[in-house]
Amino acid sequence: MNYYLRRTVRIPLTILAVATFTFGLIRLLPGGPFTQLRIQLIRQGVPAEQVNARIEALQNIRPDAPLWQQYLDYLIGVAQLDLGRSISLNAPVIEILARALPWTVFLVVTSTVLMFVIGVLIGAIQAYKEGSRFDKVASGSSIFLMAVPYYIFAVLFLFFLSFQLNLFPTGNAVERGIEASLSAEYFLSVLHHAALPIIAFTIGGVGSTALNMRGNGIQVLGEEYVEVARLRGLPDSRIATKYVAKNAILPMYTGLLLLIGFRLGGTVVLEQIFSYPGLGYYLISAVNANDYPLMMGCFLVITVTLVIAVYIADLTYGLIDPRISAGDSDGY
Amino acid sequence: MVTETDSSSPDDIDWRSETSSAEMSQRDRLAEFYEQSIYEPAVVAWSDVRTRLGIVILSVYLLMALVEVLGLWRNPAPNQAPRLLAPFVNMQYPLGTTQSGVDLFALIVDSTPFILLMVLAGGVWATSVAIVVGTISGYKGGTVDTVITSISDFFMAIPGLPLIIILAIALSPENPILLGVILTINYWAGLGRSIRSQVLSIREASYVEASRTMGTSTHRIILKDVLPNIMPYVMVNFVLAARYTIFASVGLYFIGVLPYTGQNWGVTLNNAYNQGGLFTLEALHWLLVPIVAIVGLAFGLILVSQGMDRIFNPRVRTRLTGKSESVEEESDNENTSAWV
């Protein structure tokens, strides 16, 4: 009970810390947060004395107020889901991000689940057939796969399958003109657009997952309780699932928490390559357009997504591993 | 002449004798250091096929860096060669040329020292911060542990690449070492946590308690009892951190958010991608050459790491350096890699 409570209490604290950090980061950026906006406003012909007022109206922050006041305003804005207005896209940041977030989550979740399942299966077979030809080939391939970053797969897929063979689209999450609905057409279009990024992102992580699973599997297969289970006459299928798989996957689950962070961050490059309109794509657009409010909004939302993802993973870990007792906070 | 004391009669000095003073010679110390820190690890490393291959690959990169440092190959410049020359056609430009007639081999060689320096900096920074943080947190415990754990939790809650992008805008790092540090700015957090949990269990080991009982200072216990036992793990993760540094840097150069002067592998990839490399098979090599350079380096690093835990395993050591047999059964747990 207490384990879950503690995890839950930590969420708002972490988000507060991240929001504060974001606020600090804005001040680090060259020219501060408002230079770009100010230039833009002046260019639009806004009189110089009204610029501050306009900025305040747009971003909820008074540029001439003391820092602590700005900080409070910013936090209040975050709490009210008001992240200001994007300069380059001229729309509220939160609206842009609300549209982008599902795509990113879709990419990360699908590819991570696929990667996990495929990697675990390969690794488990390797562990069962330790020393076989399959094991050797798979280990070699896994090591090689670990050496290739996911965006290389992305580029190669794009080159061959999209540009050379025209099998897949080169951008966007869904065909233009198809309305979001529950229709098969929409669904297929989404899959068609997401296929390459998901495959690239999946392959990029399969190697290390398989190697990890292989190591854990071999270790668990040597455990006495597996031997005892065999002597008790349990069917191999039950031993493979309830005994070997469960105990071999559990230690990987903690690594998964870290992995989610890396993969969420990795979408920045992936979405840029495929022009896939997720959080990462908008982050890079904002960077290229010096659109600070959008940039910070993206950063904050990606981070909060990670915090929540880790929270969910944490909770389920407590559910599947009985050894995580109330007092044991060392899940990592 | 090295004095071998085993043969000398133990009657002279017995374990309870009063202190005498005969200093250990410098030469003895050097010989011992060479034996333990250079010769034995080298023998072990070379015995593993994967590590051997990895060492060969990494040597190639070091050689390329040397070529650049000594200025043995031309610097890249536009129009120094025919445009889009295919590789292995003209041995003057072995890897072919770009659309603007730049020698691709020159491009690769030119940025090798930069990349290697950055990778080294990233790996060293991430692992050393993780070691310091993990060891202190795990060994000291208490409030120090709570504070450090909270801080690293916080850093773990921030996705790496977006943070790096924003820091890159803020700091415009062009120095390879600074860049390496920024790229792994929060990589240490996860590693620190797992080092911490390893230190936690080593701290409970009897031999650590025995050292404490003897009054050995904490820093010596950490140096002699704790660190050697986490070294295999640390070395594997050093390589993984280095790999992450290459991947992250090339990826970010590739999408054009890292500041740069001149070319490097990521920038070359970006140019190839954005200047038409995607559309025609004729320019495929332009895309492939930087890819091979990146993958080759990462592959070499990973291969080396595969045998790394063996170097620190005294069982493997004694077996391979021809010392006496082990009385215990061999436990071959191939603890391959952390997972990222």
Add this chain to the structure above:
Amino acid sequence: MATNTDTNTSPTDDTASKRVVDDPILEIEDTNVTYSEGDTYVLEDVNVTIDRHEVLGIVGESGSGKSMFASALLDAVPDPGLLTGKIHYNRKDGSTVDILQMSDEELRQFRWEEISMVFQGAMSSFNPTMKVGSHFKETLRTHDKNVSEGMEFARELLENLYLEPERVLDSYPHELSGGMQQRALIALSMVLDPEVLVMDEPTAALDLLMQRSILQLLDNLQSEYDLTIIFITHDLPLVASLADRMAIIYAFQFAEIGPRDEIIGNSAHPYTRELLNSTPNLDAPLEDMQPIEGEGPAPVNVPSGCRYHPRCQLATEKCRTDDPPFSPVDGGGGHRSACHYREEAREEIPLNFGKTAEDFDQQLVSDPTDGPNAGSTATLETTSDTPLLSLDDVEVHFGEEQSLIERFTQDPTVVRAVDGISLDIEEQDLVCLLGESGCGKTTLGKTMIGLQKPTGGSIEYRGHDIWEAKAGNTDIPYKEVRSALQIIHQDPGSALNPNRRIADILTEPLRHTHPNIGRAERRDRMHSLLERVGMTPAGDFLERYPHQLSGGEKQRVALARALLMDPDAILADEAISAVDVSLRIGIMDLMLELQAEFDTSFLFISHDLSNARYFAEHGDGRIAVMYLGEIVEIGSAERLIHDPRHPYTEVLRWATPNLDLDAMDAEDPPIREIDVPDPVDPPSGCRFHTRCPVAREACREEQPKLAELDDGDGAAACFREDPNHAYWNSEPLDGAAENPEGLEQH
């Protein structure tokens, strides 16, 4: 090395073995287990017959192949081992099958339904992520049994094993104590009502009282469910109380087999006889206990001829060349032994516990100056000198970690590991702390040498408070205190840093005691000390890593490391329990000799009264019996063994196996509960009242104080010492003896 495998498989042997057993359930013929394509034997030429409903005790040192024998009976030899030979199993209905010829499916059904097995590590035998109950259910289901009937039977078994069935079945393995897990595992192995139970060191990880209690329960189970039990252990006296027949395995072969009384009382193999003599027990005169020199061979270099000849005191040229046949011994029904010189063995190696009780007592009395009474009275009465270590009302309470929220909602759970102990350790003193696991003896020991900070009371080193010294508040440098108090750990495996050579490990203490010496002198010191602790050639050992040493050798290095600090007191925390039985006496002797040489005190922690007795009696020391954080009795070994005053001491005395054949057949344990109460919430009054066989109402309410005995040395904390106490007039508790004197009868 070519081992001659033909010599002892002559047909006469088979007939000999079959003749003795009337109704064999298992007949094992010419069975071998080999590795490396037949080059390495880990079990060789086994020809044994096991009778229905007998208890066969098999004794062997670690790495002798005894576990391999257990696996072979279920045709479950770990890969890539190759099992050959014949193992016939005779079913109840009279039909016979060869286990090694069974198909996979037949084997799958056979295992657990006919023969099942209990492994050593209960924790590692259960799936850590599955409830204990699910293990039972899946076993029943796989063997097509009725699950609800089967679970009824499981509950019955658990209850017979003194467990609460519902609680245990609904727990995850890690939620049970070691003793509970082991008993649950026994129940799991019996859930299909098998005929044969093969037990491989089923109690080795537990402390003595739990081991004996489990053996007692096994005895009951065996008769209730008509089991045949094959009990494999390294602990000869332990299994002697249970077994009908016993066998000794040495270096992958059976060295001797026969009825228990023959093996214990009239053994015809030098190894068995020396093993018996080397086993610490309560009956034998101390000076007759002798260690066996050397260690058992590894499978890759088994000696030629008789395998025991390198360690045997009777070995001749014949033993070096000829493998002795495993043939019947005259006069003993089914007694067989593999030795060329059986008669000589019986004559030349007298058994030390065969002497009568009078001899033993006389021998003790005849040596009054050396008697423990003299020593311990001295230590109790010399109060004028400052003791080396002085504990005054020491408390160590561990609070379980609590989060911020918990602190407001829950009472802190505190484990009272040590609760109000006062004790003085003199110079060159010897104190054994005796008790079950979880009684706080290790915590107390570590508190004594300043490794654990007490939460209450004080601990002084030669009159200076250790923790004040650490804070720098006394005139004695903490460094001096620190180096004066050293430790030897229980597990030799983790006592030495695996990454450092022995030379480096031993350099560490020299850096403290002799910081300025050169490499040559340092080596000389280490060299001579290693030779002193019996590790030759020392120069060779110095260059090794810990993994190249055996358990006994590691423990010697740990001892050397402690001695190099030139300490005033050494804490030996179960320092010999992980070492092979035949080597224990050797290491204890070494420690005692070095104690005299180095003028140190020893604090010896053990759960085994016979080890504590060996130590305390040899070193003129005291034994302090601990229970749930308190000392309940203290005194000389002699007094504690022959005149225990606290019922708990009596229980420990009962739990200590002896080799006296008359007294061997186990009696019921003199305790009412097998498991120790939770130290978080210790019982009120006398903490032992929940298990005490003579507890009365008074014990529940009032806590007895540790009081000096009027008519003996030492002190005890029990109301029964006070003839006028209200105890005598209060009602006995549930299950306790009506007649309080009943206890003194055994």
